[in-house]
Amino acid sequence: MKKLLMIFVLFTGVAFPSFASTEVLNGANTAWILTSTALVLMMTLPGLALFYGGLVRRKNILSILMQCFSIAALSSILWFVVGYSLAFGEGNAWIGDFSKVLMVGITKETLVGDIPESLFALFQMTFAVITPALIIGAYAERMKFSAVLIFSGLWLLVVYSPVTHWVWGGGWLGQMGIYDFAGGIVVHITCGVAALVAAVVLGPRYGFPRTPMLPHNLTMTVTGAGLLWVGWFGFNGGSALAANGDAAMAMLVTHLSASAGALTWAAIEWKKFGKASVLGAVTGMVAGLGTITPASGFVGPGGALIIGVSAGFICFYSTVYIKQKLKIDDCLDVFPVHGVGGILGTLLAGVLSSTELGAFSGYGYAEGITTMIGQVSVQLVGIGSVIIYTAIMSYLLFKLVAVMTDGLRVDKEQEITGLDLIEHDESGYNL
């Protein structure tokens, strides 16, 4: 094979790199995406599991860890059985097809761009794993384990796979030139909106908001948050699908936005309440990361600072508004942090990708789009359509699952006892 290539290059004069970028496996790119895949899986296992686990009361710690692990396993299998095909099969503008069910016809030599398709599917799988797992934060401490599994599996196929196709799989939003580098729409808006629907459909935890339900182990939460931050380098950096300048810049802006988000949230608390809290700092960090996600390949370092600071501000006030004003018990604030962050970042990607903002310039609009209004309009269409689709489908799925599992929630006595004992016959701490 290599010999043939050399002959081809010699005879045609085609430079090796340009040839390699379309049809031949690129080792450097493959190595980086292999690494990124591991980083993104680490965000769920154990990053998100620990982050969420520390935030619930100690009688529910195992239920969170179990839900994260089970959703990871279930989503992985469903992804290779049919999810990947629905997302990345050719299909039409709305959904893929069944041509890649169980990866039929995909060999070790099959490439997507210049990396193996098996690797591309695996990298994408880690996104399909974390997205339904993020929704756990909304229904934590009260949903039946059976309902969690059925909902997550169906949601992956009914919401996640089609939306991924719209944006990244050659679907209608991608064709319009939408900017979603690493999943502001595909991951954060979908999980955030589904979380809000979950919180409304399930109703609040028993005792909310009268009884304080405090995190049982913030050390665990901060450990998880650290893993999320590092893992996000693979999430956004890997989304370049190459080991190149796009990946490096995506990683740089990701890091800056996380830093700015953490400091901003902590500063608001310091000003407002007299002290900066640890949970505030790590929540601001996650907000900064979620918000830079759609923009990460398109904006520069200056833009990243704007994104991080606005994420800290807007996600902070959204959290206060949803929980304290609207009294919606989205327990771990999935919507105000991920949903609002995803919306904000997708919008700002349209603005800060402009090359005419001086120190805050980005790297230009999508092909065929010439004005900021043009890019922002496409972003708005994407945000609006995905919010509506996700909200309706998630609502219907919860109603369907409620029938299948005879109610989504455990009963009041079981909820007070805690899901660890009720659903898993185990305790997290036997000290």
Add this chain to the structure above:
Amino acid sequence: MKLITAIIKPYKMDDVRNALSEIGIEGMTLTEVKGFGRQKGHTELYRGAEYSVDFLPKIKVELAVQHEVVDRVIETILETAQTGKIGDGKIFVTNIESIVRIRTGELDNEAI
């Protein structure tokens, strides 16, 4: 024989323990407890929301002593655990009917 139960601020524990050892107290039991009195609770801040937490952490020290040393023990605890600020805790003194040392079967004053 008296049982002295003192509820004190957690950070005063080492001082109290050392001072009691110095006056010859040879054993005590301590428990991490939570409660509230005039100090009431405090507030904690989670993601922009302040929650009032009713129960504050305290240390409960229990020691069985002979009648004659009760006053000295109380004095020592007062000297070491007192800050003058609200939330210093309380000392309870109760009678003990009998004491048995499990290892030897010794009774009452022998068993202290």
